[in-house]
Amino acid sequence: MATIIDGKALAAKLDEATRKRVKQLAEHGIIPGLVVVLVGDDLASQIYVRNKERRAKKMGLHSIVRKLPATITEAELIQVIQEYNEDTSIHAILVQLPLPAQINEFHVTTAIDPKKDVDGFHPVNLGKLLVNKTDRTPIACTPQGIMTMFKAYHIPLDGKRVVVIGRSTIVGKPMAALLINANATVTITHSHTHHLAQLTREADILIVAVGIAHFVHATDVKPGAVVIDVGMDRDEKGKLVGDVDFTTVQDRASYITPVPKGVGPMTITTLMAQTVALAEWSGEENG
Numbered sequence: 001m002a003t004i005i006d007g008k009a010l011a012a013k014l015d016e017a018t019r020k021r022v023k024q025l026a027e028h029g030i031i032p033g034l035v036v037v038l039v040g041d042d043l044a045s046q047i048y049v050r051n052k053e054r055r056a057k058k059m060g061l062h063s064i065v066r067k068l069p070a071t072i073t074e075a076e077l078i079q080v081i082q083e084y085n086e087d088t089s090i091h092a093i094l095v096q097l098p099l100p101a102q103i104n105e106f107h108v109t110t111a112i113d114p115k116k117d118v119d120g121f122h123p124v125n126l127g128k129l130l131v132n133k134t135d136r137t138p139i140a141c142t143p144q145g146i147m148t149m150f151k152a153y154h155i156p157l158d159g160k161r162v163v164v165i166g167r168s169t170i171v172g173k174p175m176a177a178l179l180i181n182a183n184a185t186v187t188i189t190h191s192h193t194h195h196l197a198q199l200t201r202e203a204d205i206l207i208v209a210v211g212i213a214h215f216v217h218a219t220d221v222k223p224g225a226v227v228i229d230v231g232m233d234r235d236e237k238g239k240l241v242g243d244v245d246f247t248t249v250q251d252r253a254s255y256i257t258p259v260p261k262g263v264g265p266m267t268i269t270t271l272m273a274q275t276v277a278l279a280e281w282s283g284e285e286n287g
């Protein structure tokens with residue numbers, strides 16, 4: 001039976017440390033400001049916004065959600081981003097992905113001031129991650145939150161074989177870069193991968209970010225593997241589930257993250273910690 005990684009409890013513990021930093025900044029008259037830009041009505045994004053708002057308020061952050069219609073043009077969206085680039089009360093800008101088809105993701109992420117790019121999607125920040133210059137560099141919150149889980153549960157990465165399913169800019173690619181930087185041997189897989197199960201069965205650590213409910217079954221997992229489930233999906237009954245068939249896989253894995261209360265809360269904790277870090281760095285520059 002696997003140890004269940006309690007993302008919710010770990011997140012609550014780490015939030016305490018972030019809250020102290022928020023108090024220290026308040027003594028210098030700085031309130032970290034975060035804006036989340038939500039275009040359209042992606043389901044996982046709505047869950048994210050709801051939970052994030054609640055936790056950011058508790059933390060004492062200045063947090064706003066800018067909701068925009070799915071029909072917005074790319075130029076209009078970029079104009080909104082520029083507004084926040086210039087707004088000194090805002091230290092962190094997050095544009096929720098996915099974006100509607102008429103909008104080019106690269107144009108949008110490039111428009112964010114790299115110093116306010118809290119999810120690390122700007123090419124400058126992604127480039128720094130690739131060359132392992134991560135000091136004072138914001139990194140995609142979900143993969144960074146997963147790294148924090150590994151550390152908290154003393155799960156070694158050096159020399160381990162890791163398979164990541166999914167190659168998105170938000171999860172798969174930054175995840176792989178972080179793991180390579182931590183000396184793991186990393187395989188990224190995606191919808192064109194042949195014989196996927198052969199690869200996943202070799203993995204000491206399996207990270208799943210596909211977006212399909214119950215995509216990974218027990219037979220896809222090596223006995224004793226660590227299984228990290230990033231998925232935020234709905235099952236036939238409309239219940240929130242992950243990409244991993246938790247009930248069967250938990251008998252085979254050594255560690256497993258549940259959905260909910262696994263990766264999701266850690267993403268939000270990382271978002272808040274990085275918002276505070278961006279505010280701290282901006283204060284140092286000005287002071």
Ligand SMILES: NC(=O)C1=CN([C@@H]2O[C@H](COP(=O)(O)OP(=O)(O)OC[C@H]3O[C@@H](n4cnc5c(N)ncnc54)[C@H](OP(=O)(O)O)[C@@H]3O)[C@@H](O)[C@H]2O)C=CC1
Pocket residue numbers: 044142165166167168169170171172189190191192193196209210211212230231232233263264267
């Ligand atoms: N918990 C959290 O904090 C977060 C959760 N999520 C959730 O994680 C999931 C993934 O998100 P995201 O990365 O944005 O999703 P994307 O849709 O951007 O990426 C999905 C990836 O899965 C791959 N894929 C799809 N079908 C298969 C298949 N049959 N076999 C192998 N690979 C496949 C795709 O391959 P290809 O590239 O070839 O299309 C793609 O690389 C979603 O459920 C999302 O809601 C996302 C972000 C944060």
Ligand SMILES: Nc1nc(=O)c2c([nH]1)NC[C@@H]1CN(c3ccc(C(=O)N[C@@H](CCC(=O)O)C(=O)O)cc3)C=[N+]21
Pocket residue numbers: 044045047048051052094095096097098119141142170232240259260261262263264265267268
């Ligand atoms: N630029 C960008 N960065 C993201 O990190 C990003 C994004 N866009 N778009 C959408 C996805 C989705 N995502 C979630 C984060 C936390 C929960 C979360 O809090 N989940 C709770 C759910 C609890 C519940 O409400 O039932 C849990 O797993 O316990 C969900 C989903 C971040 N995403």
